[in-house]
Amino acid sequence: MKNISCVILAGxxxxxxxxxxxKVLLDICGKLMIEHLLQTVKELDFYKVYVVVGYKSDLVKQKILQSSVGRRLKNKFVFVYQEKQLGSGHALKLVEKYVSKSEKYLVVLSADVPLVSKETLEELIKQHCSNSVECSVLSVFLENPYGYGRIVRDISKKFVAIVEEVDATQQQKLIKEVNTGIYIFSLPNLWPALKQITPDNNKGEYYLTDVVKFLSSKQTVVCKDINEVKGVNTKKDLAEVVEIVRKRVLENLMLSGVTIILPQTVYIDCNTKIxxxxxxxxxxxxxxxxxxxxCVIGPYSFISHSKVGNDTEIVYSYVDLADIGNKCSIGPFSRIRPQTKLYDEVKIGNFVEIKKSKINSGTKINHLSYIGDAVIEENVNIGAGTITCNYDGIKKHKTYISKNVFVGSNVNLVAxxxxxxxxxxxxxxxxxxNVPKNTLVIARAQEVHKYNHEIIKKLFSN
Structure with missing residues (x-):
């Protein structure tokens, strides 16, 4: 879009x-709130992307530029600093000095309306350009419009103004068509209109919505999907938007061939691939x-920042920052901790904890064991209750077990x-x-039987 730029209000x-x-840095299913919007912005390929920042501006800018979509947009970004939070109209005024004469249209987006789609914005732009108006507002009809600016029309149904909730009359509050906070303006007509708005309202702010009444030609374009324009102002709103995205993620996975049982109980974030x-x-x-x-995952398994191969089962277990191979069996009630690598056909059973270890193919650790800071080669059997004693109170030590080793139950390996x-x-x-190859090891204290010991007499004298 050579002559269309966008402004993201994120201050x-x-x-x-x-x-x-x-607010714009809060998490929505594994991505920052503003990342969801930036993904749509990237797909539309605007000429410039003006981001108005204010509260904790350095942090917001840093997180945007560090995000994967932000890195791809870095050559288009212009960050505009709003020192005092004087309203959305004031924020847009600050953008004017950065905009070139070659930019003919300006799309204005709110970072706290993160789910608007590419298709909706394309339709907004199309309607605006084809009807040659100065301002187009994306609106939506809500059964409960509380909190939103109302779209006010005259007796002929012509769009004339936007009135914010706090300034609306009782009659205006009955209007169900509301402003989504998403606009497109024709340039340079916007700039003189912005100069006419004042903070004469209950909040004492410069409302961007007031600019509408100073533009001679304007229209609304109705958004068909209310979920796209859900605003996030409270933690309750955030939870509702997270739920919208969670359902989208699960639907996409199921359409791609993944089976999800009782999806209402499953959380999978945007960054997961199955x-x-x-x-x-x-x-x-x-x-x-x-x-x-x-693979079969669950029931009730937690997997974070990990890679799992094909034909693997993880049941009632916790996996974090681990790499798991093909045809592995994990659980129930196993804990696989960071920097663990399980090669193919490894069995990790109930109440086993693995930490920062490499477990090679064909090895079985079936019950009640702790393996930490270890390398275990192929076809090793670790018996129930085995512990690698890796910490001496000062530092961690390594355990190395070669292939084809059989470790009996309740064994301590002191690293x-x-x-x-x-x-x-x-x-x-x-x-x-250290134990050399081809060796039988028995390391137990000598068993002693003392007949009729004093303890026995005291306990059983009666």
Whole structure:
């Protein structure tokens, strides 16, 4: 769009959110609120993208530029600083000095209306340009219009003004067509109209909505999907928008071939990729992860920032910052902690915790074990209750177990330690020294039986 630019109003503090985090930086299903809008802006390929920042402006600018979509738009960005929060009209006034004469139209977007689609904005632009008006407002009809500016029409149904909720009469409050906070203006006609608005209202702010009455030709374009123009002003609004996005994510996954059981109980964020034929059962949370084909996830599993291969099952388990191979079985009630890599066909059973370890193919850790800071080679069997004692109170130490090792139940491996291949370690052993290959290890204290000991006499004298 060579002669069409856009302005994103992102300077407000969002006091009703009751949060120290700028409203536009709050999370919506794994992306910043403003990232959702920027994705649509990127797809429309505006000439310039003016971002008005104010509250915690440096942080907002930093987060925008660090985001993946922000990095792709960096050559189009112009950041405009609004030192005092004097309203949306004042914010747009500050943009004027940055706009070139070659820019003929200006689309104005609100960062707290993050879900408007490319198609809706394209229709708004199309209607505006084809009808040659000075201002087009995206409106929507709401059954409960409370909190929104009302679209006011004269007796002939002609659009004449926008009246904010706090300034509306009782009659105007009955109007169900409302302003979404999204506009397109023709330039340079906008600038002299902006100079005429005043802060003569209940808030003492310069309302952008007031500019409408100073433009001779204007129209509304009705948005068909109310979810697209849902504004976020409170934590309740935020939860409602998160729910809209969550449902969209799940719908897209199901249409791509993923089975989701009881989707109303499942949360999957925008950054997660799941291949077809995988089944996600009820109660799962999956964040910023990649999951392969033919997997079964859940029920009630948590997976975050992890990669899962094909044909893997994760049941009632917690996985964070891990890399899991193909045909693995995890759970129930396993915990896979950061920097863990499981190769193909690894079995991690109930109440097993793995931390910062590499577990090679064919290895089984079936019950009640802790493996930390370890490398375990192929085809190792770890018995129930095995612990790698990796911390001496000062620093962490490594455990290395070669292939084809059998570790019996209730074994303590005191790191640093290396176990050679083809080793058997007897149940109940505490092993403190390196073990060479082809060795049987039994490290238990001698069992002592004392007949008729004093303790026995005291306990059972009667």
């Amino acid at each position: 407000g503090e969002g006091t009703r959110m009751k949060s120290e985090v700028p 291949e077809p034929e995988t089944k996600v059962l009820q109660g799962c949370v999956i964040i910023n992860s990649e999951i392969g084909r033919n 640093p330690i290396k176990i050679g291949s083809n080793v058997v370690i007897g149940a109940g052993s505490t092993v403190t020294k």
